[in-house]
Every structure is written in C-alpha cells, then in structure tokens.
Amino acid sequence: xxxxxxxxxxxxxxxxxxxxxxxxxxxxxxxxxxxxxxxxxxxxxxxxxxxxxxxxxxxxxxxxxxxxxxxxxxxxxxxxxxxxxxxxxxxxxxxxxxxxxxxxxxxxxxxx
Amino acid sequence: xxxxxxxxxxxxxxxxxxxxxxxxxxxxxxxxxxxxxxxxxxxxxxxxxxxxxxxxxxxxxxxxxxxxxxxxxxxxxxxxxxxxxxxxxxxxxxxxxxxxxxxxxxxxxxxxxxx
Numbered sequence: 001x002x003x004x005x006x007x008x009x010x011x012x013x014x015x016x017x018x019x020x021x022x023x024x025x026x027x028x029x030x031x032x033x034x035x036x037x038x039x040x041x042x043x044x045x046x047x048x049x050x051x052x053x054x055x056x057x058x059x060x061x062x063x064x065x066x067x068x069x070x071x072x073x074x075x076x077x078x079x080x081x082x083x084x085x086x087x088x089x090x091x092x093x094x095x096x097x098x099x100x101x102x103x104x105x106x107x108x109x110x111x112x
Numbered sequence: 113x114x115x116x117x118x119x120x121x122x123x124x125x126x127x128x129x130x131x132x133x134x135x136x137x138x139x140x141x142x143x144x145x146x147x148x149x150x151x152x153x154x155x156x157x158x159x160x161x162x163x164x165x166x167x168x169x170x171x172x173x174x175x176x177x178x179x180x181x182x183x184x185x186x187x188x189x190x191x192x193x194x195x196x197x198x199x200x201x202x203x204x205x206x207x208x209x210x211x212x213x214x215x216x217x218x219x220x221x222x223x224x225x226x227x
Contacts, residue, residue, distance in 0.1 A: 036218075038156075041203070041223070042221065043118075043207075043221045044205070044218045046215070046216070046217070049214075099161055100146070100158070102148075102157075103155060
C-alpha cells in the first residue's frame with residue numbers, strides 16, 4: 001500500500017476551519033484516500049474517503065489534487081471536541097485483501 | 113450505522129495469566145475482522161486479520177502462539193493474550209469490515225494492564 005506523510009501536529013482556533021494536509025505521492029490508480037480520527041482512548045472514527053473527486057459529508061470535506069498526490073481534510077468550523085489525532089490512509093476500496101495501515105497521523109489541537 | 117463492540121473495556125491481570133478480549137459486530141455480519149494494538153502516544157499497529165471460519169493472518173513480528181485469534185462466527189472474533197506479561201500492556205482495538213466491502217468499523221478498544 002502507498003504510504004502517507006502528515007505533519008505531526010497542528011493548532012486551530014475554535015470556530016475556524018481546520019485544514020489538514022496529507023501527501024501520498026505513490027498512490028496507485030485503484031487506491032482511495034481515507035481519513036479517520038481518534039479521540040483520546042477511543043477507537044478510530046471514520047470521517048470521509050474519496051478516489052479522485054472532492055467529497056463532502058456532514059463532518060468534513062476532502063479535497064484531492066488533480067494528480068492525486070496529495071489531499072486536504074477540511075473541518076469547516078472546528079470545535080474543541082475535534083481535538084484528536086487525524087489519520088490519512090490510502091488503500092484499495094472494495095477488495096478481499098485490503099487492510100488499513102495507520103501512519104503517525106496529525107495531532108490537531110483546537111483551542112478556545 | 114454499523115456498531116462494533118468490545119468486551120471488556122478494560123482489564124487488569126497478573127503476569128502469567130491469559131486474557132480473552134471479544135469483538136462483536138452488533139448489527140451486521142463481518143467475514144473479516146482486524147486486531148490492532150496501540151501503545152501510549154503511538155499509532156495503531158495491525159496485529160492480524162481474522163477471517164470467519166479460517167485461520168488468522170498475522171503481521172510480521174506478531175507471535176501467533178501468544179496472541180490467539182478465533183473468528184468462529186460472523187459476528188464474533190476473540191483475541192486471547194496467553195501468558196501475559198507487563199510488556200503486553202496496551203490498548204487493543206478491533207475493527208470489522210462492513211457489508212459493503214469497503215468500509216471498516218472500529219470498536220472502542222480494550223485497555224489491558226498486566227501487573
């Protein structure tokens with residue numbers, strides 16, 4: 001599976017948009033970009049995923065560059081409860097052999 | 113949405129004893145489940161992939177005789193840490209592949225402390 005690179009930590013003011021970048025320069029054509037987050041001492045929570053088009057759901061937006069070598073997760077109005085570690089993962093989608101490998105992630109601190 | 117539960121949520125045991133952790137998919141059937149381990153301030157590390165009715169596939173460096181995985185039904189996988197030692201103390205998280213095939217739902221985790 002392709003590997004990802006994320007900044008180790010970021011700060012964001014409450015109410016502002018949090019933009020979390022991810023580099024995945026070796027992504028394959030059939031690999032999706034997935035984002036999960038993990039709040040302290042809990043299991044990871046799915047946020048969003050995409051292949052090549054931008055995606056939006058009730059939690060976040062995902063912007064994928066045209067060459068698919070990087071992406072940005074956007075939390076439009078960050079709250080204190082969004083403080084967590086955010087993981088960007090690339091993997092194949094509907095495949096019998098997929099497994100999700102976590103990198104180090106980005107620790108997002110939302111400050112009042 | 114799909115829910116994955118784990119039991120117990122935390123456990124403390126003495127060194128040398130065995131501990132069983134259960135992972136259940138509550139409202140869907142999961143032919144594939146995954147087990148992860150997470151040490152403090154570190155990321156999740158995949159330990160093994162569990163397929164219903166067959167042997168688990170372990171990641172490199174994970175001792176299969178120490179971490180016994182059983183996936184006997186479509187809604188239950190168990191991880192047994194045999195002869196636990198303090199270095200096995202960790203946060204164990206399971207996840208289940210969802211019915212659509214491309215989803216993965218995570219349990220809340222089990223914190224194991226070995227004294």
